[in-house]
Amino acid sequence: MLAPEVWAFDPPSNKLKIVEGSLDSCEEIERTIVSHPFNHLVSVVLPDTLQVPHDILDALSADNEYYKVSNISAHEFVEKEFLDAFVKRGHITALSVDSCIDLDNCLSIDGGQLMLSLNKESYQELGLEGKAIPSKSKEHQRYIVTLDLTVSHFVPGKKNYERAYSCLKNCLQTFDVVLSWKPQDDKICPSSVASYFCGLGLKVDVCKPKFIQRTDYGIAVPQLHPPGKECDIEEMIEWLGLYSLDDSVPANEFLSSYSDPEETVVCGQVVFLCWEGLFTTFQVKSLFQALREYLGERDTVPWVSLYVQGFADVPACWNAKPQEYFSDGDNSYTVVLKPGSGFVLVSQYSNTKIIK
Template sequence: MIEPELFKFNPQLAKHSYLKKQWDKHLNSLDKSELIHSITVVLPDISFLPDDVENIFSENSQYYHVQNVTLGTIIDSVFIQSFVKNGNIQAVSLNTRIGVDDCMSISKNNLLQMFLLKNSYQNICLPVHGSNDEICPSSIASYFNEKGLIVNECFPRSKVVRRYNTTIPYSTDVTLLDTWLSYFSLDIKIDNKSMCLLPDGKLTKSNSRNVSQIIQINWSGFFTKSKIKIFIEILKKFMENSGNTLWFSMHLEPYSNVPYNCNHQTIVLNSDKTLFYSDCICAKNH
């Protein structure tokens, strides 16, 4: 009998932190967000979705899915000169796995980051350029199309869920609220009658209230931090005009295969013009 060879795989490093700020101090923290795959917003105790919230990604939010792009195409001198040196491009590899496949992303003002397999690393030589100028995404799509690659124009997909007669926590206990939002996203019922695995055991009359309706809307696609900042400003204005709203929350889910540390962020906007960040950093230990 042959004893199988055992390998030691260290667990992924993670750091979870909470931060409280004023509304006007949120921009620096949002700069950590890169290439978001999914945005989920929870709006409790409101009866309707305003048009500027529901349709935030209906215009100028298209992106392109290019099939079978090789690493050689990305580092081609024409591509670098036309779209990296003289433009501002953001991209991420799709359906790839770090440690098994070549993974790459272009972000942060044309910073190319890669996790490459040994053979790929030994066979490339990368030129380095950078710029902050804007460039039309359709021209990049045309470039790949002329090279014979399949290019599909994509748009964010949205899903709206409404739940009624629900108990929600106040935002003063951010750990309780963060855990409740996790349960809520998984459609696990939480009320003030049954015990559950919340930090305080269960919701009580002193740390929660009942609301008639909660609206949850999820967008999935390809989102940059500039769009997220605009969305935060729209939510702030909506909260100011909505009256008695306790809080709104936004969860940002990054692409999992990017070759840099991922920040899973939950942002809670409060009616007193403060916000909480729940920031979970998953470090790539490669």
């Protein structure tokens, strides 16, 4: 029996959005960061860098604990005490884990927006109004239910609140959730949210992101300056992916058709940083600002890159848009900061084509 030519299959088609601009105005980058709240992996590449500034390391390494709450019912997130203490007095980021968006029920909270991604049976049993996600098969239809926890009329005693509370308490299974809370008052400890759930008798684990720092020497990195001698940005993104995996290009063309960009410059030392965990938009913003300041101080650095990858199994990723999960759940973006206050922003959107 002959082995099929598996390498001949086309990969899932993803959409790339490429934006170039000046760092004098970072509105596009900041909008992208804010629109992508559930971040799982963040990596940074710093060419020509001997010592990493503390501001860059501390952005995701200092006070970076988040929490995993096991077997929590969705109704706990609409309790009056929770709304008053955490939703109204800070920013909550929460996401169900150990669940698959195309098979299981999933939950997320960004600020005051609670979102449920439900299969057909759970949606019909829940009894709350939602929207269907496009699907070719009616048997595998999924639905999105969104509750705005910040509106003034979502309080105990109001009909819509009481109905939502009852449905969430009686008609859904429990979830394992990772969460982080940023209080409005800096004097309040973010761990208060963990203490709150511990007081309810729930199992709460403290989690710390995994961190990797790697230094390589004599690396030929893609060149983005001067104009006319820069490599293509898609080649740049491909190179960053390969370098982040700490992999080399196979010499045998049978194993890989990849080739390094022609426009390169050799750097004596390149530093790679990678964090894996749950990261809020506030933390990513802080890291971006630290990288921006570093590049402003080091005009000899050829470029600096920031890569942010979201969770695959999240009810919504970009601008609270429901995840249309048909072949992959990729959602990520890369910011390449260039000398002369320029940047390139590449956003990747998962495939939304319904597989026949």
